Structure formats: structure tokens, C-alpha cells
Amino acid sequence: MAIKRGTIKVPGDKPGNAADYFIDRHVREGRGERIVFIDETRAITYAGLHAETSRFAAGLRVADIRREARIALILLDSIEFPVAFWGAIRAGVVPVPVNTMLPADQIGYILGDCRAEAAIVSAALLPALAPTLSSLPDLRRIIVAGDTEATSGVMSLDALMAPDGDDAPPADASPDELAFFLYSSGSTSAPKGVRHVHGSLRATADTFAAQVLEIAPDDLVYSAAKLFFAYGLGNAMTFPMSVAAAAVLSPHRPTPEHVFALMRAHRPSIFCGVPTLYANLLHHPGIGPGAGSDRLRRCTSAGEALPPHIGTAWSRITGADIIDGVGSTEMLHIFLSNRPGTIRYGTSGIAVPGYVLRLVDEDGRDIEGEGPGELWVRGASMADGYWNLLEKSRRTFIGEWMVTGDKYTRDTDGFYTYCGRSDDMFKVSGIWVSPFEVETALTSHSSVLEAAVIGDRDADGLTKPRAFIVLNEEIPATPDLIRQLQEHVKRRIGPWKYPRWIDIVDDLPKTATGKIQRFKLRAGVCP
Known part of the structure; x- marks a missing residue:
């Protein structure tokens, strides 16, 4: 196929590299001057993003970051993030976005786990991360986005960007080829590397x-x-x-x-x-x-x-x-x-x-009625599996199905109602109790901002609900309020579901996505 000078090159009739579909396609079809991102300092068009991701991809090749190597993205939300993410994908390098809110040792764990050969870091984050990054044996390149002092072993993003590489074609890739990792948020365990394809x-x-x-x-x-x-x-x-x-x-x-x-x-x-x-x-x-x-x-x-x-x-x-x-x-x-x-x-x-x-029961059989049951899902965006966790992959990805670990009920119209994580559910007087149902009842009271519920054992060794709540500002914590909340729950969802204990806390442990980490609450109550 003849390629005219100045046009974006298409690697085949049906390119599988995601950078072609999300960036190059728009430039090729006349939408290059549309704005794609706006951050605190600038805006960038689709044509500009094509050029900058091309220069990033070319720079990775010059820096000897080869195809299928992992590059960690420890970046705040700014235009540098999509430049690095799509630039790596364009080059066939595997970007691994990292939660910037994690402490340095956990970021080090993720980079060590995926064996990242390079990391691009926002300048504001580098001082706290530098000792950890310097200790990782597989990390060969540290690239800094933003102004920073010159340091041995560190290069700036500007220095990486190849000045003559602003029209680099995307690496020829299958839609089924590994494109990037995401690490799970760790709502129930340590973060796991989730492999996704183009x-x-x-x-x-x-x-x-x-x-x-x-x-x-x-x-x-x-x-x-x-x-x-x-x-x-x-x-x-x-x-x-x-x-x-x-x-x-x-x-x-x-x-x-x-x-x-x-x-x-x-x-x-x-x-x-x-x-x-x-x-x-x-x-x-x-x-x-x-x-x-x-x-x-x-x-x-x-x-x-x-x-x-x-x-x-x-x-x-x-x-x-x-x-x-x-x-x-x-x-x-x-x-x-x-x-x-x-x-x-x-x-x-x-x-x-x-x-x-x-909806699947505890023996793996389909539930035809309302449930509750564990939710399984099938669809084209399902991950390729977990990185270096074969047994966990086999338990989670079963043929075409992904086991979510969430309990749901389903009404006659096909609407699903969340009950809680499978390992968060517990029985009271032989009846399943959904932590989310109790939490919803508590937060419907005007005094409560947030709530989390777990199962705890009473003096007789029987499981009952325990609630942790964050009060709205200027609401005093009093024994009378605790009694009001318990009666409120009884009236709304049933007397056996009310929390026997209510602990008032300043905040609740959460992942970066806002998911409550109930396992941390359980560990604190029942170490």
C-alpha cells in the first residue's frame, strides 16, 4: 500500500495497536485539531498527542527500552500521563500505571513484582520515591516529568523525547497482544497485576x-x-x-x-x-x-x-x-x-x-431465581489473567467467565442489587446479612456520613453485625445517638440486622477507588 509523505502510516488493513484506533484514526480522518486533554498548564490536540506519543515511543527505542518490557507510570493526572501511556503502547512497551497515593514501599513492591525496566515519575513525587527506586535491581531508567534538579541516573522527559520522531507508526500488534498492566486496588488482599490486551x-x-x-x-x-x-x-x-x-x-x-x-x-x-x-x-x-x-x-x-x-x-x-x-x-x-x-x-x-x-451458588450451579448468588460475568474486555499468580488466575478466570467475588440478588426485571463481597457476607440467626444493606440503612440517617459493617462475635460466640461510622461534621457522639441509630436500622431493614456495636471513627480504610477495605476492619477486631 502506497503511503504519502506527511500521512499517518497504517500497519495493515486492520491495525490491532490501540494507539492507532484512539489517536491516529482521528488525525487520519480529519479530527486532528480537536482538543483531547486539558490540564493545569496546557491543552493538547489529537494531532499534538500523535506527535508527542510518537516522540515518546521513539525515545524509548533510543533508550533501549524494548518491546514487551514494562514501564511504570508513577504520574499525577496531567497530559504527561496519556503521552507516556499511549507512547509506550505505540512502541509495543507495556505501561503499568501505579497508584500515586500508595506509600513508597508498596510502589516498590509493584515495580519489583512486574520487573519494570523503566519508570516515569512526576517531579513532585520523586523525592519521596528516590530511595525505593534506586534499590530496584531491574529498574534501568528513571524518567522525570516536570522540573527537577539534575541527578545521577535520572533523565528528564524532555531529554527522552526524540526530536525527529513525531510521526512514528505504532508497533504492529494483534488485538489479542498484551498491551498494559493494571494493579488491582487491594480491597481484599495485596495488589495483583492484571494483564490486559489491546x-x-x-x-x-x-x-x-x-x-x-x-x-x-x-x-x-x-x-x-x-x-x-x-x-x-x-x-x-x-x-x-x-x-x-x-x-x-x-x-x-x-x-x-x-x-x-x-x-x-x-x-x-x-x-x-x-x-x-x-x-x-x-x-x-x-x-x-x-x-x-x-x-x-x-x-x-x-x-x-x-x-x-x-x-x-x-x-x-x-x-x-x-x-x-x-x-x-x-x-x-x-x-x-x-x-x-x-x-x-x-x-x-x-x-x-x-x-x-x-448468579452462581456455592456449588457452582446457576441460580435461576432472585438469589443471592455470586456474580459471574463474560465479555470481550476480560483480562488475560494475573501476572505470576497461576492458581489465583485459575480460580478467577474460568473459561470465558470471570468470578467477581460479589454477592447479588436479581429481580424479575433483571435488575441486580448488591449484597456485599462473598467473603464479607455473614449469617445472623441463620439468615444471610448483607453488610451493604446495613450500611445503607445507617447512612440514610442524617447524622451519618459513612458506614462499614462486619460480622463480630458476641459473648456466646455468635456472629452479629458491628458497625464503624463516620459522623457528619458537628454531630456529637453520644450514647443516645448510638441507640437512635440502632433503632433506625431496626425500623428500616429488620430487628435482627441492627448493629450490636457501633464504633465512631474519623475515617474508614479504603482503596484508591473508594472501596471500603472491610478486611482491615475485621483484622482490627479479630486479629
Whole structure:
């Protein structure tokens, strides 16, 4: 096939490299001048992103970071993140986004586990990480994004970028070829390296983004959920990039003050958060129509099930519904969701088009009725398995199916309601109790901001609910309040489900995605 000078090269009739579909396709088809990302310092177009990812890919080759090697991305949300992520994929190098909120030793664990040969680090993060990075035997290159003092063994991102490589074609790759790792958030155990292929990225865009979110070219997305995990990666990168839309990126922690300021400044049409953030925003005086954006038309939530009173209040005050859904690192994004026009707050919705769901009993048999049962899912975005964890992979990925580890019920209309993690459920008086159901009852009380429930044993050795709660500001913790909360739960969901003990805490242990780490609470109660 003849290639004209100045055009983007297509490696075959049906290129499998994801960088071609999400970047080069738009330039080739005349959308290169559209904005793709906006951060605190600049904006970049699709043509600009093509050039910068090409220079990054060429620079990796010059630096002898070869195809299929792993490069860790320890980056705050800024334009440097997509440049590095897509630049690595363009080169056939495997990017591994890392949770920047983790302590240095855990970041070191992840880099050691995946045997990263290179790491690109935001300058603001380097001082705390330098001792850990210097101790990793496989790490040959440390690249710094941003201003930093010259240091032995460290090169700047500007120095890496090959000045004459701004039209590098993507490495010829199969859609089934390994593209990137994501590390699970560790809600129940140590983080696990989840391997994803090139085709998985487009699969999530073609399903949830196109058919549920209904993202359009004129949308601007703001995801408070960060790019280093699956939910944020789809929200702020692959979803807008699938239709030549744009996203605004922020390196800051999404406090209510920061979220409202950004919403006013950029006026996004789609906002993506997690239940805890929605609760905090609703309790902030800045809440109002559009949450500050007069263009806001749609919101999403994931990470934990959204309590119905939060969804209802948000819709009433802002005028935008929250599409609550369920996804996982293993499936790359949301596969079970409510959808516009058919939202039932308190449920996780129905299967996203392109995915098939099952409820399975403890013996692995399908449950035809309402359940509860463990949720299994099948779909094109399923991971290739865990890195170096063969037995765990075999237990989680069974043929075409992924075992989620979540307990659900299902009504006659096919709507699924979350009960809790399979290992979080417990029986009281012989009846299964869902921690989430008790937590929802507690947070429906005006005094409670957050709640987490586990099973604990009473003096007779019998399991009963124990609750950990975070109170709203200026609510005093008194014995009378504890009794009020216990009676509140009894009235809402049944007398046997009320928490026999309520511990008032300043915060709850969570993953970066907002998932409550109940195993840490159990360890503290029953070491």
C-alpha cells in the first residue's frame, strides 16, 4: 500500500495497536485539531498527542527500552500521563500505571513484582520515591516529568523525547497482544497485576461508553477518579478518545472545594465520581444546579454501590442523574449498570450490552431465581489473567467467565442489587446479612456520613453485625445517638440486622477507588 509523505502510516488493513484506533484514526480522518486533554498548564490536540506519543515511543527505542518490557507510570493526572501511556503502547512497551497515593514501599513492591525496566515519575513525587527506586535491581531508567534538579541516573522527559520522531507508526500488534498492566486496588488482599490486551480498551468504549454513557464528540469529561486505575482510565481517556471528545485532568486530590472550582472553570458535561465523593459534595455548601457546571448532563458512579438516598438527592439538587454501575480491574470497566431513563437507585442495574451475567451458588450451579448468588460475568474486555499468580488466575478466570467475588440478588426485571463481597457476607440467626444493606440503612440517617459493617462475635460466640461510622461534621457522639441509630436500622431493614456495636471513627480504610477495605476492619477486631 502506497503511503504519502506527511500521512499517518497504517500497519495493515486492520491495525490491532490501540494507539492507532484512539489517536491516529482521528488525525487520519480529519479530527486532528480537536482538543483531547486539558490540564493545569496546557491543552493538547489529537494531532499534538500523535506527535508527542510518537516522540515518546521513539525515545524509548533510543533508550533501549524494548518491546514487551514494562514501564511504570508513577504520574499525577496531567497530559504527561496519556503521552507516556499511549507512547509506550505505540512502541509495543507495556505501561503499568501505579497508584500515586500508595506509600513508597508498596510502589516498590509493584515495580519489583512486574520487573519494570523503566519508570516515569512526576517531579513532585520523586523525592519521596528516590530511595525505593534506586534499590530496584531491574529498574534501568528513571524518567522525570516536570522540573527537577539534575541527578545521577535520572533523565528528564524532555531529554527522552526524540526530536525527529513525531510521526512514528505504532508497533504492529494483534488485538489479542498484551498491551498494559493494571494493579488491582487491594480491597481484599495485596495488589495483583492484571494483564490486559489491546482489544480490551476498544471493547469498553464500544459497550459502556457508547451504549450506556452515550458519549458524544462535543462532551467534556471530568473524572475525579484518577487515571491510574481502571475506572478513571476509561472515564477520562479511552471513552472521550473513542469519539474525539475531550477530558480535563487534575493532579489534585478531589476535595469538594477543588471539584466545585474545576466544575465552574471548565463546565464539563460528564462527571465521574465515587459514592463517598458524592456524599461529601452533597454536604458541602457549594452544591447546587449542575454542581457548578451549566453543561452537566450525566454523572457516573462506581467503586462501591451507591446508596439510594445519595442518588436521589444528587438528581434533585443538581438536575443530573447518576448512572451507578459495577466494574472491576479484571473487566477493565463497568459491565453491570443502570442506564439513562431506567435508573433504579439502590440497584446496580442490568447487564451492559456486550456482557453476559450469571448468579452462581456455592456449588457452582446457576441460580435461576432472585438469589443471592455470586456474580459471574463474560465479555470481550476480560483480562488475560494475573501476572505470576497461576492458581489465583485459575480460580478467577474460568473459561470465558470471570468470578467477581460479589454477592447479588436479581429481580424479575433483571435488575441486580448488591449484597456485599462473598467473603464479607455473614449469617445472623441463620439468615444471610448483607453488610451493604446495613450500611445503607445507617447512612440514610442524617447524622451519618459513612458506614462499614462486619460480622463480630458476641459473648456466646455468635456472629452479629458491628458497625464503624463516620459522623457528619458537628454531630456529637453520644450514647443516645448510638441507640437512635440502632433503632433506625431496626425500623428500616429488620430487628435482627441492627448493629450490636457501633464504633465512631474519623475515617474508614479504603482503596484508591473508594472501596471500603472491610478486611482491615475485621483484622482490627479479630486479629
